[in-house]
Amino acid sequence: MRLLIAAIRWPAETFLLRLIDGLVRAGVAVTVGSANRPTGLANRVDWLPMPAWEGNVPFRLARLARMAIRARVCGTDDFSIIRPFVHRSQEFSERLRVWNQLLPYAGRRWDLIYFPWNSAAIAHLPAFDLPAPVVVSCRGTQVSVAPHNPERAGLLEGLRATFERAAAVHCVSEATLKEACHLGLFPAKARVIRPAVDPEVFCPGCARADKDGIFRVVMTGTLSWRKGYEWALSAVRLLKDRGVQVQLDIIGDGPDRQRVLYTVQDLELQRCVRLHGQCAAAAVLRLLQQADAFLLSSLSEGLSNAVLEAMACGIPVVTTDCGGMREAVTDGVEGFVVPVRNAEAIARALHILAGNRGLGEGMGRAGRARIEREFGLVQQVERWLGLFHSVLPEIKAEAAITAGSAVAGLRTGKHWILDA
Secondary structure (H helix, E strand, C coil), rough: EEEEECCCCCCCCHHHHHHHHHHHHHCCCCEEEEECCCCCCCCCCCECCCCCCCCCHHHHHHHHHHHHHHHHHHHHHHHHHHHHHHCCCCCHHHHHHHHHHHHCCCCCCCCCCEEEEEEHHHHHHHHCCCCEEEEEECHHHHHHHHHHHHHHHHHHHHHHHHHHHHEEEEEEEHHHHHCCCCCCCCHEEECCCCCCCCCCCCCCCCCCCCCCCCCCEEEECCCCHHCCCHHHHHHHHHHHHHCCCCCEEEEEECCCCCCCHHHHHCCCCCEEEEEEECCHHHHHHHHHHHHCCEEEECCCCCCCHHHHHHHHHHHHHHEECCHHHHCCCCEEECCCCCCCCHHHHHHHHHHHHCCHHHHHHHHHHHHHHHHHHHHHHHHHHHHHHHHHCCCCCCCCCHHHHHHHHHHHHCCCCCCCCCCC
């Protein structure tokens, strides 16, 4: 199978790196469409240069001219597909940008094209008219939040167009599928494949040697409004007021970093809250293994990869009841599920865990067992291969059998890519 994973940035998100690595190991010939050449993969992938429309003007125009000449020579039919879409733009500069975005497809062939992001699929609509079927992913906020943004009024129409023209639509959770169906997705086209983690990499650490009595909580995610950090910090303030020695480690960066810092200062939490920014994978793992609990205070999610990583490390989870989180965490089993925007409920759940370390350890073991049972990488790759083959009827049955054998071989492997 020749697969193009189109219009992604590089380095890619960790969950996408894991998927690419697993597909390559299963025998899929993967091409990555990105502005930067893919690096850091344990297995070789091909590269489709999809350059950003930036740099000095003469260089951009020269590069665009080369791509146009190639398209006219090697992909005349593709050129005809792309041209009407380009001419929807009124401004000449915008037309040049769209040509730059779409010409890389011309004259090249894959068995299947996959867009991991809805927004990228919308921007590359002509790709749906190429001979290869297209699969699109729906991830959390791209269907639950973005379509309601008045500054992105055209997004809803674009989502419906991609849903209608895609051969299949992947959703990260049943909750995301439900949201997408409200926006026009036909359920028969949809397939839920939940995120996965590598339990060989994310695993419990050694028991903490120090007995300082501090209750350590970790959060991982982009510093943005939808992650609900204000409610998490308010919960930490409540814990301190109730006499709990708590430390909160926040991993990640984003547009709301200053707002989070101001909230830390306003609540006088400077001594017990640490913002680590972006961390290397090894540092993230170390902080997870040293933690007593993981907190997700989000207002919107598809299904959080960070929560799955924490569960794989044997940590009890406190998560808000948003998106598909109940599909990974059962309230009272692997942790606690609390209402959105409710600092008191978060504080109450954390207080229970702080006062009963045995309960937390039991929840951590239950979370680890659930990851091994339902959220492993091998199972995820098997489901992705099943989805891809379901939209490729021309691929012979023996190809599917060969891919299945390759996936079975992965079960004995020990190393999956963690980051680039």
